[in-house]
Amino acid sequence: MKLLTLNFLSCAVKTCKTSPLSFPLHPKDAELAKDDVEPNPDLLTNILPRLDWSALRTTAAELGFPDLPETAPSPEELVEGGKTVQDLHELLMETQIVEGKLVCGCCGHEYAVREGIANFLLPSHLV
Template sequence: MKLLTLNFLTCAVKSCKSSSDSFPLHPKDAELASDDVEVNPELLVNLLPRLDWKALKTTSTELGFPQLPDSPPTVEELQADEKLLRDLHSLLMETNLMEGKLVCGVCGHEYAVREGIPNFLLPSHLV
């Protein structure tokens, strides 16, 4: 599962839907893998408005990636800053969460990730 995907996932437990603390899910015991993907600046520029920057910063910090700026870069800043462009590309497009867990910040439910696939099926008592 690419880390980009993690920026769009929230806890599936019904009681967590009303809390903003259920997003983002926090990686735990994460085993990461890296793919070589050609840098596509246009794709990153188009993704910027769709990303939750605060959640991306949180995930990046929890996984030990380089510190991201406090606010999302403008298109011009991203195009001018080659290092930031490469860091974002590496984080979003090349990094895969292969094994581990995704943990909700509200209820603490852990979603297992195996072979890069998160399991979002809930036990009946949480549905």
């Protein structure tokens, strides 16, 4: 599961839908893998406006990645390149969670990640 995907997921428990704590899901005991992907500044430029920057900073910090700046880089900065662009590319495009859990900050429910696939099926008492 690519870390990019984590920026678009929130807790599926019905009582968490209205809580801001249900996003982002927090990785726990995450085993990470890195794929070599060719840098694509155009892709980053198009994805960046769709990301929740503060959630991305939270996820990066929880996984031990270098601190991202307070604000997202501008499209010009992405085209120019630099350390932040390299860090973003590595974080979003090359890093994936292979094994571990994703934990809701509201209810504490843990979603298992196995072989890179997150299981979002809920037990009947949480639906």
